[in-house]
């Protein structure tokens with residue numbers, strides 16, 4: 673599967689800093705994930721098995737203000753291992769803030785958040801480690817403009833995870849293949865389409881071996897014809913058992929990949945349900961109103 677004719681790697685040949693033995697074949701968690709599309713059974717704790725995995729991200733009584741604005745109101749939310757949760761709701765309802773509190777890009781005023789049983793660290797090395805464990809993909813791809821695609825994906829593992837350079841490059845190349853942009857490895861972000869850049873951003877997050885991936889409107893900045901290629905990568909991640917929180921208004925994605933839809937409005941979780949149930953039978957007036965607006969577009 674490795675595309676060894678791909679020119680970027682040859683052009684950038686550097687003496688290996690690590691013995692290549694051991695690096696090859698140690699694809700880590702990505703190895704099993706790659707095969708998931710070809711009919712293998714979903715990972716442990718995977719949705720639709722009827723058995724949720726263990727609680728991985730737990731928010732209890734979370735409150736957050738921006739000045740007078742109460743943006744998160746008593747948020748209780750448990751994301752189980754292997755679960756895919758789509759967060760939906762009107763603009764300004766607090767969806768991005770919710771994501772940002774989970775990897776502590778925003779602090780909270782009360783309540784608690786834990787990831788894999790540990791409360792969010794305040795600062796320092798522990799915080800850097802948390803950020804690695806909680807991958808985040810933004811609407812604007814946020815790649816390093818002056819670094820190649822391959823460097824964008826190897827930087828984190830080398831700097832934060834302490835991976836060897838050669839090992840990190842091998843893994844990065846595998847991940848770029850997985851998201852379908854391996855042949856672009858030597859280019860710079862501006863030379864790629866938006867859809868390709870977003871897939872690189874996903875590969876970059878995956879390179880850190882996150883326990884959970886947060887996606888904040890990952891397709892909102894994309895031209896329509898590029899949305900599907902990004903959603904397809906996300907669906908394959910979901911099918912491979914990745915724990916995911918996805919802010920999106922893409923109903924097709926929610927129906928296909930989500931275990932649960934969480935509807936937010938005015939900083940509150942107003943209701944949550946399985947996608948089919950939520951879309952066909954929303955209970956609250958706010959959800960009905962919101963769905964009426966987006967579905968009639």
Ligand SMILES: Nc1ncnc2c1ncn2[C@@H]1O[C@H](COP(=O)(O)OP(=O)(O)O)[C@@H](O)[C@H]1O
Nearest residue numbers: 738741743761762763764765766767768769770
């Ligand atoms: N850094 C900030 N400072 C002040 N207000 C903010 C900040 N970030 C978000 N807000 C406000 O908080 C509310 C929730 O924002 P956000 O979480 O981005 O909502 P959503 O992602 O659902 O559109 C909005 O009213 C927004 O204007």
Ligand SMILES: [Mg+2]
Nearest residue numbers: 767768769889
């Ligand atoms: Mg937002």
